[in-house]
Amino acid sequence: MNLIFNKLLALLIFPLVFFSCGSKDSGNSKLDEEVESITNVDPKEKVRFQRAKIVFFSLPSPMETSRILKKSGAVYNKRILNSPANKNGYQTSKEKAVGLGVFIADLSFANAFDQQQDCLDYFSVVRELSVDLALSNVFTAEFIEKIEANIENEDSVLKYLSESYWQANNDLKEDGRESFAALVAAGAWVEGLHIATSLINVSNPDPEFVNRVGDQKSSLKQLINYMDSFKDPKNLKELITDLEALQLLFDEIQVKHERKEKVVDEKGVATVGSKKTYVFPNDLLKRIVEKSHEIRNKHA
Amino acid sequence: MNSTTLFEGDSASLRMTFYSLLDYRLLVCAHPILGDKVRFRVSDTDGEELYNSVEGGKDSWDFRVNSTQELIIDVVVPEDPSNANNIPPSGCVTVVLGFRE
Numbered sequence A: 001m002n003l004i005f006n007k008l009l010a011l012l013i014f015p016l017v018f019f020s021c022g023s024k025d026s027g028n029s030k031l032d033e034e035v036e037s038i039t040n041v042d043p044k045e046k047v048r049f050q051r052a053k054i055v056f057f058s059l060p061s062p063m064e065t066s067r068i069l070k071k072s073g074a075v076y077n078k079r080i081l082n083s084p085a086n087k088n089g090y091q092t093s094k095e096k097a098v099g100l101g102v103f104i105a106d107l108s109f110a111n112a113f114d115q116q117q118d119c120l121d122y123f124s125v126v127r128e129l130s131v132d133l134a135l136s137n138v139f140t141a142e143f144i145e146k147i148e149a150n151i152e153n154e155d156s157v158l159k160y161l162s163e164s165y166w167q168a169n170n171d172l173k174e175d176g177r178e179s180f181a182a183l184v185a186a187g188a189w190v191e192g193l194h195i196a197t198s199l200i201n202v203s204n205p206d207p208e209f210v211n212r213v214g215d216q217k218s219s220l221k222q223l224i225n226y227m228d229s230f231k232d233p234k235n236l237k238e239l240i241t242d243l244e245a246l247q248l249l250f251d252e253i254q255v256k257h258e259r260k261e262k263v264v265d266e267k268g269v270a271t272v273g274s275k276k277t278y279v280f281p282n283d284l285l286k287r288i289v290e291k292s293h294e295i296r297n298k299h300a
Numbered sequence B: 001m002n003s004t005t006l007f008e009g010d011s012a013s014l015r016m017t018f019y020s021l022l023d024y025r026l027l028v029c030a031h032p033i034l035g036d037k038v039r040f041r042v043s044d045t046d047g048e049e050l051y052n053s054v055e056g057g058k059d060s061w062d063f064r065v066n067s068t069q070e071l072i073i074d075v076v077v078p079e080d081p082s083n084a085n086n087i088p089p090s091g092c093v094t095v096v097l098g099f100r101e
Helices: A002-012 A030-039 A043-049 A062-071 A084-089 A093-112 A116-132 A141-149 A154-174 A178-198 A207-228 A237-250 A284-299
Strands: A054-058 A254-258 A270-272 A275-279 B004-007 B011-018 B023-030 B039-044 B049-052 B060-065 B069-076 B090-100
Touching (some): A054 A207, A062 A154, A062 A207, A178 A237, A207 B011, A237 A284, B004 B011, B011 B090
Parallel strands (some): A054 B011, A270 B060
Antiparallel strands (some): B039 B049
16 A cells, blocks of 8 residues: 555655755745855854744645545536637736646646546647747657657646646746746636636535635735745736735635644554634625636736 | 755745645655755644654655645754864755645
């Protein structure tokens, strides 16, 4: 069993997004500035700097979001996704970065439901946008051929997608375009929320899908913190403003915490953390659903 | 490679949201120059420690969360008291996360 676990993890493993080694060009972030401050001081001064803790934020990947939606009982519906035909609507680099994140989220959703033709269609769009963003060494023609050869293996597609997503993220940062990496992450997050909220029938909501929306309260806070960490967030300002308006709604969600003792099962897997219950007073769920669609339709 | 450079004596903190319904494996690895001293701990936002690599004796941790929530991963490179050199060694530290359904 442990071998199976290891095999699955080897397939799905990915490095965390906001750790960035050697990315001296990615000085857009205050966090990087702190790292720079450590590396550029006189050696004698380094001891003094050692105590400064570096803080990073990280978001769940679109691959994770798609998988939990599927596990929550979602049914695949391509009509709620952004059509690959909309690719030409992305003109500026900023729009293309957001669009890349959106289409990667859609691709992840299609992959979670083993929709092979839709996966190929989305990979094609992702490749085109990547080329436009000078990320052509990530989603290469050879990469697409590899996907096509393995399209019937859902795990292989997920592995290639995960590796490429994080590679694209890393390349943008290494290339001094960290704000574009943030736009890709934001686009993926916005599309993930759009998919989750599209699964909700507001007049008779499924509690599982409502919980998945409530789950985004934590990651939205992290997304805004990350985007706010840039010294010159002009590329991000409009999106940050919209996300902050959404956060005001998420702040109205009442969260009840029930502390739970840590439990470790026979395979050594620990179950930790509090149990949460989300309460959406009055028409809050409806307002969040509407706001998420509004933001998605504006930026995607 | 997604990682960061830490000096001996440095610490870094990663705040991350983990979804319920998924199993995770968290792995921390470091450049050999930092030896096997790099340690990490995971705590919730109330500060309650959930895992400590020193006590756990492993550089990886398998876990799931009762509900989707933010956890804090603190990575520490302890100082080496025997290091008489005024320039502390530095090296890449990487946090890697895997999930399964």
